[in-house]
Amino acid sequence: MSYAIHTPFRGNVVRLSIERNDCRSFNLIDELLAKCDTSEGTIGGNGTAATGESAPAKSSSAFDSPPQLRNRVLNLSLANIELGEPLGTGTVGEVFRGRWIKTGEEVAVKLLQPGLSENQLVRARFRLEMSILQRLNHPHIIRYFGGGDVDGRLYYAMEVVEGGNIRDLLDRYGKLNWQEVASVGRQVCSALQYAHNQGIIHRDLKPSNLFLTKEGCVKLGDFGIARDTNAEDITDQGITVGTHAYMSPEQITGQATLTGKADLYSLGCVLFELLTGEKPFAAGNNFALLFEQHLHKPAPKVTEYISDCPSKLASIIDQLLEKDPDRRPFNARTVQAVMLRLLEKRPAASSAEAASQPPDVGAGTVTDPGLQSLARKLLPPPERHVSWQALVIVSLLTIVAVCAVVLATRS
Numbered sequence: 001m002s003y004a005i006h007t008p009f010r011g012n013v014v015r016l017s018i019e020r021n022d023c024r025s026f027n028l029i030d031e032l033l034a035k036c037d038t039s040e041g042t043i044g045g046n047g048t049a050a051t052g053e054s055a056p057a058k059s060s061s062a063f064d065s066p067p068q069l070r071n072r073v074l075n076l077s078l079a080n081i082e083l084g085e086p087l088g089t090g091t092v093g094e095v096f097r098g099r100w101i102k103t104g105e106e107v108a109v110k111l112l113q114p115g116l117s118e119n120q121l122v123r124a125r126f127r128l129e130m131s132i133l134q135r136l137n138h139p140h141i142i143r144y145f146g147g148g149d150v151d152g153r154l155y156y157a158m159e160v161v162e163g164g165n166i167r168d169l170l171d172r173y174g175k176l177n178w179q180e181v182a183s184v185g186r187q188v189c190s191a192l193q194y195a196h197n198q199g200i201i202h203r204d205l206k207p208s209n210l211f212l213t214k215e216g217c218v219k220l221g222d223f224g225i226a227r228d229t230n231a232e233d234i235t236d237q238g239i240t241v242g243t244h245a246y247m248s249p250e251q252i253t254g255q256a257t258l259t260g261k262a263d264l265y266s267l268g269c270v271l272f273e274l275l276t277g278e279k280p281f282a283a284g285n286n287f288a289l290l291f292e293q294h295l296h297k298p299a300p301k302v303t304e305y306i307s308d309c310p311s312k313l314a315s316i317i318d319q320l321l322e323k324d325p326d327r328r329p330f331n332a333r334t335v336q337a338v339m340l341r342l343l344e345k346r347p348a349a350s351s352a353e354a355a356s357q358p359p360d361v362g363a364g365t366v367t368d369p370g371l372q373s374l375a376r377k378l379l380p381p382p383e384r385h386v387s388w389q390a391l392v393i394v395s396l397l398t399i400v401a402v403c404a405v406v407l408a409t410r411s
Helices: 021-034 120-135 166-173 178-197 263-277 287-296 311-320 332-343 351-356 369-377 386-409
Strands: 004-007 013-016 041-043 081-089 093-100 106-112 144-150 153-156 210-212 217-220
Touching: 081 106, 081 178, 106 120, 120 144, 120 153, 166 210, 166 263, 166 369, 178 263, 178 311, 178 332, 263 311, 263 332, 311 332, 311 369
Parallel strands: none
Antiparallel strands: 004 013, 081 093, 093 106, 106 153, 144 153, 210 217
16 A cells, blocks of 8 residues: 655655555655755654654654554453564563464564562553553564553563664674665664654663664664653653663763753764774773763764774764764754765766656665665575585595505505
8 A cells, every 4th residue: 555745855845655664665755854954954754843852742754654554453462472482581571482373473572570570660661661662653663563461461562573683793793884884874863763753762772772674674672761751751860771881971960851862872872883893982890980981081083993984974973972962963864864875876867867757756766785785794694505426525535545544554
């Protein structure tokens, strides 16, 4: 089912026909939104001028899915899912592979740890995560199917993402090339801008929370400590939450008025690590020293570690790592625009070709060499097939070698 999105672009209205609610279909929307400048900033994910502050939730957005994809099972019974192998264990939850009994479709099921089921604060955070995910419907955010409570144990189901996460890629390759980093950056920015427009601040952006499909599509997950600016914060004022190596200065100091620019600082830490293989600030288990670095030590430059990084990419990472939120980029869409310009590789069309093009632009015209490179890295290693001829030759050589040794011994 196709549907159209109308957005101003260079003084005109461009009509886009989108066939699927997936990453590839929304590349073009992202590109247009990132390039649509307004006097107050850039166009946000909901088609309005987005600011660095979190906007109130909207009833609809440019990323709304077709009607059939909005039909989620929100009050989910665990009896409808057959639980399988464990996929991972976190601080408060366990994740299992699951299967819809009626359809056979695979899902991932996150259950609250049994030992924490009586902790009211943990339960409140788990319910808040479910509430946030229920509101977010975007191709670069893990999709939520619904949840519930069984015998006092909270749970919810979400999509299975088979490509692992960005941390897995770093462990395997050490670092990524700049095209891959720009691709990850533009996809994460798409998710962040959408979440910020709904009033959601993630607060825990890091490589292990960025999941990958086999096609290289990045999906933001784990909203366990996210801040919903439309609701009362259940984190006491002055309390620090987040992952130490990626926390913004304002998170470390426990500022009450946190904005989406905290996520942008964390994004800067992530992009720096993806490019260099090193975190911008590191102090082992000395968290006091690590916090001191985030608060006061100037961030290192990407160019001190690698020589082939485009200057615009290095510059935007420097801006993301600014201590003062006001000195960081205006919003995630601003960062995304930089990534898109770096990745853009379209041949210039002649005036005759441009005039003959229809007003609708297909999603297939969007190119991303970084995405293609990520997909190649996610491919399973090729199987090594040994021919029977090779086995025969090796066997004969082994027999000859053994005979030679025996004859030499007897003589």
